[in-house]
Amino acid sequence: MSSEAEKPSQFDKVEALLGQHPGVLAAKVLCEDSTHGHLTAYVVPRNEYLGAALTDLDEERKRIQKWRKTFDLMQMGKEAATAELGFNIAGWNSSYTRQPIPAREMLDWVESTVAHISSLRPQEILEIGCGTGLLLLRIAPKCKRYVATDFAPAVLGKLRKQMNQIGGSWDSVELLERSADNFDSIVDGSFDTIVINSVTQHFPNVSYLIRVMEGALRALRPGGNLFIGDVRSLPLLELYATSVEMYQAPPELSLAELRERIDRRVKQQEQLVISPAFFLAFANRNQKLSGAEIRLKRGHSDNELTRFRYDVVLHAGGNQNERIDVEWRDWTVNEEGIKDIRRMLKDNQPDRVAVTGIRNARVEKDGMARERVLSANAIGTAGELKRELEVATTSGIEPEELFSAGKENGYRVELSWASCHSSGSYDAFLSKMDDGSETGKLIKWPQLSTSGEELAKFTNVPGQNIFKERLIQQLLSYCNENLPQQLAPIALVLVDELPSDKKASPD
Amino acid sequence: MDNKIAIRQFVRNLLAQKSDDKPLSDDSSLLISGRLDSVDAVEIVVMLEEKFGVDFAEIGFDQTMVDSVDSIDSTIRSAQTLKEK
Numbered sequence: 160m161s162s163e164a165e166k167p168s169q170f171d172k173v174e175a176l177l178g179q180h181p182g183v184l185a186a187k188v189l190c191e192d193s194t195h196g197h198l199t200a201y202v203v204p205r206n207e208y209l210g211a212a213l214t215d216l217d218e219e220r221k222r223i224q225k226w227r228k229t230f231d232l233m234q235m236g237k238e239a240a241t242a243e244l245g246f247n248i249a250g251w252n253s254s255y256t257r258q259p260i261p262a263r264e265m266l267d268w269v270e271s272t273v274a275h276i277s278s279l280r281p282q283e284i285l286e287i288g289c290g291t292g293l294l295l296l297r298i299a300p301k302c303k304r305y306v307a308t309d310f311a312p313a314v315l316g317k318l319r320k321q322m323n324q325i326g327g328s329w330d331s332v333e334l335l336e337r338s339a340d341n342f343d344s345i346v347d348g349s350f351d352t353i354v355i356n357s358v359t360q361h362f363p364n365v366s367y368l369i370r371v372m373e374g375a376l377r378a379l380r381p382g383g384n385l386f387i388g389d390v391r392s393l394p395l396l397e398l399y400a401t402s403v404e405m406y407q408a409p410p411e412l413s414l415a416e417l418r419e420r421i422d423r424r425v426k427q428q429e430q431l432v433i434s435p436a437f438f439l440a441f442a443n444r445n446q447k448l449s450g451a452e453i454r455l456k457r458g459h460s461d462n463e464l465t466r467f468r469y470d471v472v473l474h475a476g477g478n479q480n481e482r483i484d485v486e487w488r489d490w491t492v493n494e495e496g497i498k499d500i501r502r503m504l505k506d507n508q509p510d511r512v513a514v515t516g517i518r519n520a521r522v523e524k525d526g527m528a529r530e531r532v533l534s535a536n537a538i539g540t541a542g543e544l545k546r547e548l549e550v551a552t553t554s555g556i557e558p559e560e561l562f563s564a565g566k567e568n569g570y571r572v573e574l575s576w577a578s579c580h581s582s583g584s585y586d587a588f589l590s591k592m593d594d595g596s597e598t599g600k601l602i603k604w605p606q607l608s609t610s611g612e613e614l615a616k617f618t619n620v621p622g623q624n625i626f627k628e629r630l631i632q633q634l635l636s637y638c639n640e641n642l643p644q645q646l647a648p649i650a651l652v653l654v655d656e657l658p659s660d661k662k663a664s665p666d
Numbered sequence: 667m668d669n670k671i672a673i674r675q676f677v678r679n680l681l682a683q684k685s686d687d688k689p690l691s692d693d694s695s696l697l698i699s700g701r702l703d704s705v706d707a708v709e710i711v712v713m714l715e716e717k718f719g720v721d722f723a724e725i726g727f728d729q730t731m732v733d734s735v736d737s738i739d740s741t742i743r744s745a746q747t748l749k750e751k
Contacts, residue, residue: 225705225708225709228708228711228712229704229707229708232707232711232722232727235723235727235728236727236728237728257700407700423684423685429703429705
């Protein structure tokens, strides 16, 4: 006799009631206390509900104020006081070491970002969240107009000081103190480039993000570009957590404990972490845009910025259907190394090369660590795992090497993360530079399907612990209001997966 | 007035939210050790401003000023001494 057959219909009643609640994806009721007949409900929550319905504007405001305070505080310390002119990187700390990221790596990051934005040929820019001016001070001198906003007054103060110290005319620059979702007095279609760099991770939730992007789109003129940079990748969140916890783990830590630490880091995430699918879906649903390019970070540094973050370019103009169809080859079939690719470009000179699923050397070992930690019999210690990884053979390709190989042989190289693989693998398209017909045309990249999904599905929920508590209380009250006392669950637990039947309840 | 009692309670609460039940002594490092993060640092700062009237704009801010129960306590005392001047 299966326990399913014995399950009383009252449990179905409770589960059905819970299933009607907008915050519930699935529910299961078990009686784990046969003495008193107390019921426990297990619920898989709907993330969209957690993020959107359980927050209010007051909550949002408090979160934003906290971030503002964090940035103002960073400017009150020694690091900011002794910062190099034009290069105030105070507060940029490594998640691994909790110490400042080395200056040469930050310079690499700044210069790659400036190069990317400059390639869009901006003339009239709106930068939302300009911070201490790492980009502004380098890009504004080449532009006709540069409007920059930031919500932290101490930070804008430091920027003004730097501009005065550098001297010269900054007539084209206008600084506005305001939060990212404030577009007052910004005229529709008045900018050819809008930059939102390293800001999205501090937004309180997905609705705020959508609001800012919609405001940015209104301010953008046809033919213009919306550049959203340094976005933290949601598909790679677990890989990131694995990478950091591995680094910080004492050698004797068991793999089981390491796994708990990784899970905790993911769940306690206070920043907004976004999947490329969000931008693909947003672009898809907006007539003004012809799609979203999801680009890996350029640069030779090896840190959390190049490993787990990406840049997005949304173009206002043209349409999705004008994109070129390309025949893609699966990298995992032959797993070519960079030497093979170089030789192929040099000897065969193909018109184009289109490869999907290239293993990403930047995060290959993090991926191996993750597999070991997740495996069914994960025995051993963090120290043993680290030693294993040190000597493991790798087959992934470093993105910068593809760019070099392309450059040396006369090919334009484009990489994409639109496929959203949680392994960090990427797709590459190389085209011969003298093939004029394809310059500037966008191609159809392999991408995760987003049709029918809410945008909220493609981000995490910052500070979700509070919302989870709220949802639990809400659901318990909801049950109490709609069920007779003996059926209302006494406890409610949020889970990722429903538990299997453990005990059948007595009648 | 022993502010440390209130400070310890506040810090224990922040640690509890991170499921950190390791021992806490008055000189245990909180931020530099990574037990608490920058979001928690802001909570501590806001608490000091609201409950103890500390004005960080006046005295400047450095992680070390709030890195332990002891340093939080001496930050409060320096800020109060400044006020009395």
